[in-house]
Amino acid sequence: MSHVHANARFVPLGIAVLTVSDTRGFDRDGSGDLLSECLSEAGHVLVDRRIVPDDIYRIRAVVSKWVARDDVQVILVNGGTGFTVRDTTPEALTPLFDRAIDGYGELFRQLSYDSIGTSTVQSRAVGGVANRTLVFAMPGSSKACATAWDGILASQLDARTRPCNFVAMVMPEQQACAGREAPKVPDHGQGAHA
Template sequence: MAHASADAPFQPLDIAVLTVSDTRSLDNDQSGDTLQQRLTDAGHNLSERLLVRDDIYEIRAVVSQWIANHDVPVVLVTGGTGFSSRDSTPEALLPLFDKTVEGYGELFRHLSFASIGTSTIQSRAVAGLANHTLICAMPGAPRACALAWDEIIGPQLDIRHRPCNFVDQLRRQPRTPCTSRSLSGAA
């Protein structure tokens, strides 16, 4: 668990947003719009926003690139978390995780029960850490994105959130050049 001082200054993060959909475009992607608006309103930066078809390998390819990019500590994925034959976001993401954040899906379903009742069991919201990148997947409905951000993701990406948050887990260690050559006198 990360424990920073309650009076620590806010640390804006660069966040990538991926919409998974066979029917939407960036022009009518209300879920992606919701996430973009919420993260920028909170003081974070949108690093990139893409839309891909609901295809395991397309999803995995984009998220893998972001995981490898040390400038993208957070990836939000909306869509593809249901039970239709095309929904494949969890299958695309789970193999990428170094650690799964089980509590994310549990809490999301608990919170969404108040508005959609037992239909919440059909949400396969998942989250995990991969290469110190937090990846959170949620349903493709704008209300679901708002709920996930407002009640779970937003607070966990605020270093001032008590008693713990994910910010320290996401910090990138500065890359230091190899010093062995300079110490040995080799050029």
């Protein structure tokens, strides 16, 4: 289980929230509201928030623009991760990933099993890194968003979490995972200019 390291400092990240829905507007976007509140309460900055229909190219267009921005380090996408014909979020996002974060979807399904049982196999929650930007997609229910935030994202987006967190991946000046730092090379008295 992760823990917060006493000597590390919190690093606020710029986070964008995208709700994928054919029917919701901002007046009925409980999941987007929840994620926005959670990230703000944690000390991060909500940089942008949008709602788009469940369309591969519209999802990909918004996420691509955010990935190119310097002030966005994390993108949280809710909705469109099921198995209906209209659920296309994973297909929209995975071509953008430079590297997939397979453990995110695996852990999300493990956590959600406790509340929804075997129905969790129908969740296609995915995560990845695109242009040093973290992208996490989750189901569109408020309960699923709370599971993702409370069970995974809150700690992994906190630079104080040890032994590892994702902050070093998007903020290069931050320390890498504890125990994985580059080994120190002995100086042997030759100094830096030997």
